[in-house]
Amino acid sequence: xxxFILLLLGxxxxxxxxxxxxxxxxxxxxxxxxxxxxxxxxxxxKWPCPAIEVDxxxxxxxxxxxxxxxxxxxxxxxxxxxxxxxxMDGSTGITQCPIPPGERFTYDFLVDQPGTYWxxxxxxxxxxxxxxxxxxxHDQNAPFADKVDGxxxxxxxxxxxxxxxxxxxxxxxxxxxxxNAGLEPIPDTPLINDQQDAKVHLEPGKTYLLxxxxxxxxxxxxxxxxxxxxxxxxxxxxxTEITDVKDKNIRIATGQRWSxxxxxxxxxxxxxxxxxxxxxxxxxxxxxxxxxATAWLVYDDQKPLPPxxxxxxxxFFDDMSLSPYDHQPLLDKVDHHxxxxxxxxxxxxxxRATINGVTYLTPKVPSLYTALTVGPEYASNPLVYGVNxxxxxxxxxxxxxxxxxxxxxxxxxxxxxxxxxxxxQRSDPNTGPFTGYGNLSSSPLRRDTVMANxxxxxxxxxxxxxxxxxxxxxxxxxxVEAGLTVTLIEAPDQLQGKNxxxxxxxxxxxxxxxxxxxxxxGNTKEPxxxxxxxxxxSDDIHGAIYTTSAATNNNNTKEKNSASAxxxxxYTKEKHKKSEYYRGRQYPxxxx
Numbered sequence: 082x083x084x085f086i087l088l089l090l091g092x093x094x095x096x097x098x099x100x101x102x103x104x105x106x107x108x109x110x111x112x113x114x115x116x117x118x119x120x121x122x123x124x125x126x127k128w129p130c131p132a133i134e135v136d137x138x139x140x141x142x143x144x145x146x147x148x149x150x151x152x153x154x155x156x157x158x159x160x161x162x163x164x165x166x167x168x169m170d171g172s173t174g175i176t177q178c179p180i181p182p183g184e185r186f187t188y189d190f191l192v193d194q195p196g197t198y199w200x201x202x203x204x205x206x207x208x209x210x211x212x213x214x215x216x217x218x219h220d221q222n223a224p225f226a227d228k229v230d231g232x233x234x235x236x237x238x239x240x241x242x243x244x245x246x247x248x249x250x251x252x253x254x255x256x257x258x259x260x261n262a263g264l265e266p267i268p269d270t271p272l273i274n275d276q277q278d279a280k281v282h283l284e285p286g287k288t289y290l291l292x293x294x295x296x297x298x299x300x301x302x303x304x305x306x307x308x309x310x311x312x313x314x315x316x317x318x319x320x321t322e323i324t325d326v327k328d329k330n331i332r333i334a335t336g337q338r339w340s341x342x343x344x345x346x347x348x349x350x351x352x353x354x355x356x357x358x359x360x361x362x363x364x365x366x367x368x369x370x371x372x373x374a375t376a377w378l379v380y381d382d383q384k385p386l387p388p389x390x391x392x393x394x395x396x397f398f399d400d401m402s403l404s405p406y407d408h409q410p411l412l413d414k415v416d417h418h419x420x421x422x423x424x425x426x427x428x429x430x431x432x433r434a435t436i437n438g439v440t441y442l443t444p445k446v447p448s449l450y451t452a453l454t455v456g457p458e459y460a461s462n463p464l465v466y467g468v469n470x471x472x473x474x475x476x477x478x479x480x481x482x483x484x485x486x487x488x489x490x491x492x493x494x495x496x497x498x499x500x501x502x503x504x505x506q507r508s509d510p511n512t513g514p515f516t517g518y519g520n521l522s523s524s525p526l527r528r529d530t531v532m533a534n535x536x537x538x539x540x541x542x543x544x545x546x547x548x549x550x551x552x553x554x555x556x557x558x559x560x561v562e563a564g565l566t567v568t569l570i571e572a573p574d575q576l577q578g579k580n581x582x583x584x585x586x587x588x589x590x591x592x593x594x595x596x597x598x599x600x601x602x603g604n605t606k607e608p609x610x611x612x613x614x615x616x617x618x619s620d621d622i623h624g625a626i627y628t629t630s631a632a633t634n635n636n637n638t639k640e641k642n643s644a645s646a647x648x649x650x651x652y653t654k655e656k657h658k659k660s661e662y663y664r665g666r667q668y669p670x671x672x673x
Contacts (some may be wrong), residue, residue: 098138106146107154107212115270115277117242121211122149122202129275130214132234137195137220143188145180152246152625153179153593154212156188157203159336160318160529161216162499166190167449167549168582170498173204174443175552175568178590178597180204182627186589195220196318197292197338205625206245206562209298213238217292218318224406225314225323228342230287236275237304237333237357237374239268239297246624249562255430255620263425263432265299265559267366271359271374279376281355283345290314291341295333298558301360301492301532302333303395306343307353307387309378313403315340317528319501320406329398332360334494334532336556349380356390362535363492401507401526408524412503412542416479422514423555423565424488431620433564434555440564441554442469442615444601449550452573453580454598459608460573467601467614470568475545477572482542483553486514487533493560495539496530499551499571504531506540514538530556548572548579564618 110123124130135141147154157171169190170176180186201213215234220226241248248266257263273279283289291311295302311326316339323342333339359372366372375389426435433440444451444467452460459465466472475481482505487493503525506518515538533539550573554566582597590597599605602614 098136098140100140100142101135102142102144103133104144106148108148109150110211112211114272114275115240117269119242120244122152122154122207123211124214128211130212132215132217133200134217134219135192137192137218139192141188141190141192145186145188147180147182147184147186150182151627152207153181153204153627154202154207154625155180155204156200156212158188158190158198158200158216159496160196160198160338161190161192162194162501162547163190163549164193164547167499167551167576168580168586170549170551171203172498172552174447175550176449177447177586178593178595179625179627180589181593184589184592186585187583192218194218194318195223196315196320197294197340198318199294199296199338201296202625206249206558207625209241209558210245213296215292215294215296223314224320225290225342228288229290231284232290232292233281234274234292234294235281236273236294236296237302238272238275238295239300239359240270240272241266241298242269246626249622249624252559253431253562253618253620253622258427258430258432263427265364265557267364267370268297268299268359271302271357271372273355273357273374273376277374280379281376282379285345285349285380286347288342288344291343293331293333293339293341295335295337297335299335300363301335301494303358303360303397304331304333305356305390305392306378307355307390309343309353311341311343313339313398314342316400316403316526317501317530319527321403321526322406324403326398328396330395332397334492334530334556336494336496336530337528337532346380349384352380352384352386353378354387354390356392358392360492400528401504403526404522404524405527409503409527411505411521411523411525412480412544414480415482415542417475417481417545419473419481419483421483421485421567422488423485423493425563429617429620431618433618434560436471436565436567439469439471440618441471441566441568442467442564442618444470444614445603446596446599446601448472448568448570448601450582450597451600452550452570452576453582454605455600455608457574457577459600460577461570462609463570464611465600465608466568466570467611469614469616470601471566472568472570474573475569475571477545477548477575479545480542481545482540484515485533485539485541487535487537487539488514490535492535493533493565494530494556495533495553496556497541497543497551497553499547499549499569500543501527501529502531502541502543503527504539505542506538507531508534508537508539510534511536512538515540545571548575562622562624
């Protein structure tokens with residue numbers, strides 16, 4: 082559905098925009114993208130989930146009806162900043178309550194940033210079961226618009242045969258620490274465009290805007306189009322100087338997006354292979370595991386498809402060499418320094434992620450709702466958000482620098498909600514923690530998701546000009562559920578009296594039920610009294626599996642998860658032996 086409106090943009094005149102409305106039933110669907118039939122979470126009875134395409138300055142309205150029956154849900158709009166609409170960000174525990182089965186929920190916001198984004202469930206580890214899809218925000222004034230004849234969506238993802246509630250229950254268990262060093266489940270196969278043997282059709286001589294997404298749960302990908310070089314024009318929604326990749330490979334972390342110009346051959350003489358491989362430096366594959374996937378660039382369906390490419394080594398293009406098209410200068414006067422030490426620890430017998438020694442646990446009240454309900458005298462006090470949300474208060478318009486030391490033996494893709502950030506410094510693998518600045522770019526790369534190398538550090542900067550409550554977290558879904566999250570409470574004094582929680586959002590809390598007023602413990606009378614807030618992780622979690630009897634205790638409590646075992650779900654009958662996921666794991670090798 083489209084409704085046209087006029088927007089006045091400063092002195093530039095009127096821009097015609099429209100309201101784009103989607104009505105989505107979130108449903109179970111049976112799919113077999115790699116030949117193995119399993120339940121997946123789809124939209125309106127179909128899977129893969131549809132792409133959203135809007136124009137810059139459109140208003141996007143998505144009406145959600147949760148028809149899953151046995152799971153709660155949500156939708157997050159990855160990379161879209163939600164200026165003045167923090168309540169629409171879609172992160173359960175941070176900006177909303179989970180949407181329980183049988184409930185309706187509306188997301189409604191202006192799309193004020195062009196580029197390539199995606200949507201996914203941001204609820205208790207759910208999205209790898211299929212609830213995710215691309216978002217394309219078209220811009221007729223893009224700096225490369227006159228070069229484009231058509232557009233192509235190209236997604237990559239790691240795929241599991243088992244459902245997330247079962248996998249999460251195994252991963253976050255004491256037994257996993259005892260038998261598997263607490264390591265993550267290994268995916269069964271990589272997918273391209275949610276299938277195997279995907280075909281991308283090209284017309285000779287045309288130039289395409291190619292949008293590449295990593296919609297996966299865990300691993301990064303490398304991608305190569307045979308004899309079709311890429312020209313970078315955008316990363317994570319930031320226009321870049323048009324840059325030729327030449328003969329280098331592209332490495333894409335979970336949550337990242339790249340946009341390229343690719344020009345088709347002048348004739349239909351033959352078809353070409355596309356090579357995609359999972360980054361096996363992030364896990365040790367079992368014997369016989371195939372991390373590779375092949376798709377094809379097709380000029381003529383009547384001609385044979387070439388064999389898969391054989392690649393003996395990688396020479397990766399360095400995204401740090403890119404410059405933003407607008408040449409935004411380095412934010413060089415830092416007002417607020419944040420230092421984060423990240424790693425993993427055994428907490429209550431469970432392998433948990435930690436930031437400055439603290440593992441994130443979901444509060445009883447979503448943190449944004451706490452900011453809006455504890456009153457102006459307490460909203461800027463980090464104590465009201467609970468120690469285990471890793472809360473950090475930011476002042477309006479201050480320049481924020483985050484120095485993040487990755488003390489772990491694996492790579493981690495870090496994603497910031499509500500902002501694009503400048504990637505000021507990213508050190509090579511095994512170079513250790515931050516000790517000082519190197520040669521800084523005068524106009525650094527901007528993106529919303531950046532990969533931290535093994536045992537290394539990152540430095541990012543952004544201006545706190547978007548009041549709200551925003552997650553900063555590793556985008557490996559296993560690690561989100563293990564607690565690798567910080568909560569940034571940005572300009573909470575500016576939120577007072579200017580934001581409200583929509584009635585249907587409150588309704589979701591009431592029906593779930595979950596508290597939606599007060600501090601992290603739900604205390605509305607004594608905001609500094611956190612008695613009853615969560616401080617210890619559970620070893621019996623079941624992801625988004627839903628029961629009304631214990632929903633008020635949140636997903637971290639044993640009461641809810643024990644009750645969830647009684648849920649009848651016909652889709653959970655197909656099981657795999659856990660040894661397929663957990664055998665023979667060792668520490669990953671350094672990314673070469």
